[in-house]
Amino acid sequence: MTGMNDPSCNRREFLRNSAIAGSPLLLAGARAVSAADAPGDWFDRPMRWAQLTLVENDPATYDLAFWLDYFKRTHSDAACLSAGGCVAYYPTKIPLHYRSKWLGAGDAFGDLVAGCRKLNMVVIARTDPHAAHQDVYDAHPDWIAVEANGQKRRHWADPEFWVTCALGPYNFEFMTEVTKEIVSLYKVDGVFSNRWAGSGMCYCEHCRQNFRAASGLDLPRTNNPQDPAWRAYNEWRQQRLFELWRLWDGEIRKINPAARYIPNTGGGALSDLDMEKIGELAPILFADRQARSGLAPSWSNGKNAKEYRAAMGPKPIGGIFSVGEEEAYRWKDSVQSGPEVRLWALDGVANGLRPWFTKFSGTLRDRRWLPVVEDLYGWLYRNERYLRNEAPLARVAIVYSQQTATYYGGAQARAKVEDHALGYYQALIEARIPFEMVHDRLLDPAHVAQFKVLIFPNIAALSTAQCGQIRAFVSGGGSVIATHETSLYDEWGVRRADFGLADLFGASFDGALDARMQNSYLTLETDRATGKRHPILAGLEDAERIINGVSRVQTRPHDASPKSPLTLIPSYPDLPMEEVYPRVAKTDTPEVYVRELGKGRVVYFPWDIDRTFWEILAVDHGKLLRNAVEWAANEPRPVTVTGPGLLDVTVWRQKSSMTVHLVNLTNPMMMKGPIREFIPTPPQQVTLRLPDGQRARKVQLLVGGVTPRVRETNGSLSLTIPSILDHEVVAVDF
Ligand SMILES: [Zn+2]
Numbered sequence: 130m131t132g133m134n135d136p137s138c139n140r141r142e143f144l145r146n147s148a149i150a151g152s153p154l155l156l157a158g159a160r161a162v163s164a165a166d167a168p169g170d171w172f173d174r175p176m177r178w179a180q181l182t183l184v185e186n187d188p189a190t191y192d193l194a195f196w197l198d199y200f201k202r203t204h205s206d207a208a209c210l211s212a213g214g215c216v217a218y219y220p221t222k223i224p225l226h227y228r229s230k231w232l233g234a235g236d237a238f239g240d241l242v243a244g245c246r247k248l249n250m251v252v253i254a255r256t257d258p259h260a261a262h263q264d265v266y267d268a269h270p271d272w273i274a275v276e277a278n279g280q281k282r283r284h285w286a287d288p289e290f291w292v293t294c295a296l297g298p299y300n301f302e303f304m305t306e307v308t309k310e311i312v313s314l315y316k317v318d319g320v321f322s323n324r325w326a327g328s329g330m331c332y333c334e335h336c337r338q339n340f341r342a343a344s345g346l347d348l349p350r351t352n353n354p355q356d357p358a359w360r361a362y363n364e365w366r367q368q369r370l371f372e373l374w375r376l377w378d379g380e381i382r383k384i385n386p387a388a389r390y391i392p393n394t395g396g397g398a399l400s401d402l403d404m405e406k407i408g409e410l411a412p413i414l415f416a417d418r419q420a421r422s423g424l425a426p427s428w429s430n431g432k433n434a435k436e437y438r439a440a441m442g443p444k445p446i447g448g449i450f451s452v453g454e455e456e457a458y459r460w461k462d463s464v465q466s467g468p469e470v471r472l473w474a475l476d477g478v479a480n481g482l483r484p485w486f487t488k489f490s491g492t493l494r495d496r497r498w499l500p501v502v503e504d505l506y507g508w509l510y511r512n513e514r515y516l517r518n519e520a521p522l523a524r525v526a527i528v529y530s531q532q533t534a535t536y537y538g539g540a541q542a543r544a545k546v547e548d549h550a551l552g553y554y555q556a557l558i559e560a561r562i563p564f565e566m567v568h569d570r571l572l573d574p575a576h577v578a579q580f581k582v583l584i585f586p587n588i589a590a591l592s593t594a595q596c597g598q599i600r601a602f603v604s605g606g607g608s609v610i611a612t613h614e615t616s617l618y619d620e621w622g623v624r625r626a627d628f629g630l631a632d633l634f635g636a637s638f639d640g641a642l643d644a645r646m647q648n649s650y651l652t653l654e655t656d657r658a659t660g661k662r663h664p665i666l667a668g669l670e671d672a673e674r675i676i677n678g679v680s681r682v683q684t685r686p687h688d689a690s691p692k693s694p695l696t697l698i699p700s701y702p703d704l705p706m707e708e709v710y711p712r713v714a715k716t717d718t719p720e721v722y723v724r725e726l727g728k729g730r731v732v733y734f735p736w737d738i739d740r741t742f743w744e745i746l747a748v749d750h751g752k753l754l755r756n757a758v759e760w761a762a763n764e765p766r767p768v769t770v771t772g773p774g775l776l777d778v779t780v781w782r783q784k785s786s787m788t789v790h791l792v793n794l795t796n797p798m799m800m801k802g803p804i805r806e807f808i809p810t811p812p813q814q815v816t817l818r819l820p821d822g823q824r825a826r827k828v829q830l831l832v833g834g835v836t837p838r839v840r841e842t843n844g845s846l847s848l849t850i851p852s853i854l855d856h857e858v859v860a861v862d863f
Contacts, residue, residue: 170387170412172412173445174206175207176509177205177206177506177510178206178207178415179207179250179486180208180209180487181241181491182255182489183238183490184489184491185229185231186229186231186492187231187491189231192492197244200245202503203486203502203506205248206251207250207251207252207253208241208245208251208253209252209253209321210238210253210255211238211255212238212254212255212320213226213254213256214256214304218236218238219232219236219311219314220234220236221307223307225265225268225269225303226307227265239315242254242315251318252317253317254312255322255323256320256321256322256323256325257322258295258322258325259324260284260287260292261290263291265291266291269299271294271335272294272303273299274291274292274327274329274333276332282331292328294327294331295325295327295331296327296335296373297333297336298335301373301376304377308320308377308381309384312384316385317388318385318389319413320377320388321392321415322390326394327366336348340361340365343365343368344358346362349361354535354536354539355623371402371406374410389412395436395440396416396437397432397436397529398546398547399534399542403531404437404439404570408440408444411444412444414437415446415448415485416482418449419451420465420470420473420802421473422454422455422457426555426794426799427473427799427804428554428555428792430480430482431479431777431779431792434480434482436529437482438565439565439566443519447482447483447484448474450473450474450484451465451487451489452470452488453489453498461490462490462494463495465802468805468806468807470498470502471501471505471855472796472804472855475856476777476792478509478856479779479856480777480779481521481781484509486502512831512860514783515783518781519781519782519784520579521779521781521782522563522767522820523563523565523780524579524580524581524762524766524767525563525564526577526582526584527566527567527586528583528585529588530546530590531568532569532570533546533569533590533618535622536590536620537589537590537618537622539622544740545589546589549613549740550586551743552740552743552744553586553612555746556751557754558775558776558777560755561776562755562778563768563779563780567583570595572602574605577602581607581608581761581762581763582758582761583599584609584610584611585609585610585612585616586613586740587612587613587737587740588616589614589617589622590618590622592620595620595629599633600632603731604726604729605729606727607729608729608730608763609630609633609761610734610761611633611732612733612734613680613681613734613735613736613739614642615733616631617638626638633726634722634733635688635722635731636722636733637685638685643681646681646699646700648702649677649697649699650675650698651676651677651695651697651698652673652696653666653675653694653695654694654695654696662694663694664756664759664760665721665753665757666694666756667752667756669752674698675747676750677698677720678736678738678740678750679737679744680737681737683735684735686722691717693723694721694723695721696715696716696718697718698716699712699713701713719735720735721733721734721735721757730761730763732761738750738753738754742754766818767780769814769815769816769817770791770814771813772811772814773795774811775793775794776792776813786863787817787819787823787861788859788860789815789859790857791813791815791850791853791857791858793853793854793855793857795808809853812850813849813850814847814848814849815849816847817859817861818845821844825839825841825846828859828862829862830858830859830860831859832853832858833850833851833857837849837859
């Protein structure tokens with residue numbers, strides 16, 4: 130770990146900051162009240178972010194006073210403002226740094242910074258280095274990205290621009306000077322770069338030479354993750370980007386020790402920069418997932434929050450949401466329905482994001498979003514003390530793995546890796562089980578000790594050391610649920626002879642995979658000795674068999690006479706209809722392994738139950754996924770919510786309170802937006818466990834604005850929420 134989390138380090142930086150606060154360099158440019166003047170870091174202060182992304186002609190047409198007034202009315206306490214990169218919005222003196230043609234003698238960026246400082250807002254500057262004009266091309270053709278065929282790359286959306294190389298001198302030299310100039314002139318609290326990490330593979334002379342010097346190899350011309358050059362490139366590219374991050378951060382801190390470089394980066398299993406390293410480097414991060422597109426459930430923004438938090442821990446994470454459409458056609462200057470914007474932002478808030486609205490273009494052509502954000506931010510402002518979370522109280526976590534997506538999933542990562550996680554995610558939402566996510570490179574006790582259950586949805590690629598950490602988690606009393614090919618590959622996606630976790634599963638790999646099963650089923654088994662079924666089959670009492678998944682790993686049980694609650698009914702013909710009857714009515718082939726190992730429990734499904742659930746959403750699979758968690762947890766939930774509808778339930782601890790968020794996802798547009806209207810839920814019964822030793826002093830419903838009638842028994846509170854329109858928060862003061 131870096132020293133960033135070390136309080137003594139923060140203190141040192143503060144002292145250094147104070148010592149040079151009078152330096153003439155820092156007095157240059159517009160500043161009224163700087164967040165850096167406050168003691169300590171600024172990172173934890175902002176709760177409501179505002180971003181105005183200027184377009185080139187805004188300096189001539191946008192209404193500065195309107196925007197500053199809107200920031201004030203929304204109680205926004207931090208702003209991200211467009212400064213430079215492909216277009217400069219201030220009078221830059223750096224050669225080739227293109228000034229907006231509409232800037233004239235003005236300083237649009239400086240005016241906004243000065244206004245925001247008067248509102249006591251944190252201010253970070255936005256740069257965008259991904260594109261450059263013809264004069265840059267003419268002066269430094271080597272700064273431009275090169276395609277595999279050797280052609281320099283024109284911008285795909287605007288042919289006036291060229292795409293720049295992220296890993297060469299354009300970023301390392303030119304953008305370093307731009308960054309330094311912005312921080313020197315305006316003493317901003319940070320620089321946030323959009324599209325700083327390149328736009329796909331670059332074959333320019335710098336990339337070719339630097340990669341060869343680092344690896345002895347030529348740049349790969351394949352996307353096969355098992356190709357040695359591709360693997361070397363993937364690692365080298367990340368090192369180069371982290372080098373760039375450290376360079377810009379270091380130069381920024383030399384000018385303003387309280388300021389930071391904050392890249393627009395991060396994400397889940399499909400993101401391409403190592404989240405473990407990002408979590409070490411970043412004191413604050415922003416999840417740039419602006420809205421839904423295509424088929425995406427309304428809980429997706431909460432998932433972003435969980436993925437970022439897995440790496441960031443308690444450090445603040447902004448959740449960027451757009452007021453506009455976020456589809457492939459990129460109507461960036463559009464406005465979505467109010468309920469869609471609101472629900473997206475609320476699910477982020479319920480999951481710990483600090484909301485950040487973004488608007489592209491300062492000249493408004495559709496004002497319908499303004500009251501939506503103002504209303505939302507007003508509520509957030511009034512309830513801020515219940516939103517300053519210290520820790521989630523969830524006891525369950527889904528593990529995600531970038532190395533599994535990269536080296537095992539490759540080009541099929543979405544189907545082979547992410548769809549498994551999405552399926553388990555949906556099942557936990559339906560079951561109203563509060564949960565977190567965990568990064569697979571952070572399976573040490575400091576990151577997982579707060580959990581009782583870790584879920585591995587086809588986390589195929591795990592190192593021997595990671596398997597050791599999982600084993601230690603179970604021997605310490607933790608429980609594990611794993612599916613499909615979990616641990617069958619090493620961290621580079623190379624298949625092992627047997628599962629890395631075979632001893633936990635009580636099963637070994639039997640050498641083959643049934644990649645696509647057609648018309649296969651599962652027998653629900655009853656224990657012959659007791660006449661009872663395993664609790665993992667709860668809710669399926671009236672069923673003898675259910676549908677199987679689509680893909681299964683062939684396994685060999687370690688136990689000579691295994692008792693599995695689910696056994697295989699192999700595929701049989703599904704046509705002609707006359708032939709649709711089982712050829713093998715029953716087998717002893719286990720399709721789930723359930724084991725008690727000391728205080729820990731292990732559930733292993735050798736098939737793709739989670740992925741199939743995402744594809745088919747069969748209710749029986751959802752019950753199995755839920756029951757597996759309930760049985761593995763073997764303890765009461767931190768919060769139980771019963772009543773009709775679909776809710777995202779999260780539970781949090783603050784300094785002297787706890788909260789339960791309930792986001793109402795009950796909507797015909799839950800899987801595909803935009804939401805037209807909210808459908809109020811019928812009454813919900815909530816029972817929450819108080820943390821040990823805490824007594825409830827006061828209980829409120831922060832949205833309904835009422836004090837509910839509460840029953841307190843054995844450290845638990847029970848209450849009824851009459852109805853939830855979009856969101857409710859049960860807040861308990863200690
Ligand atoms: Zn390059």
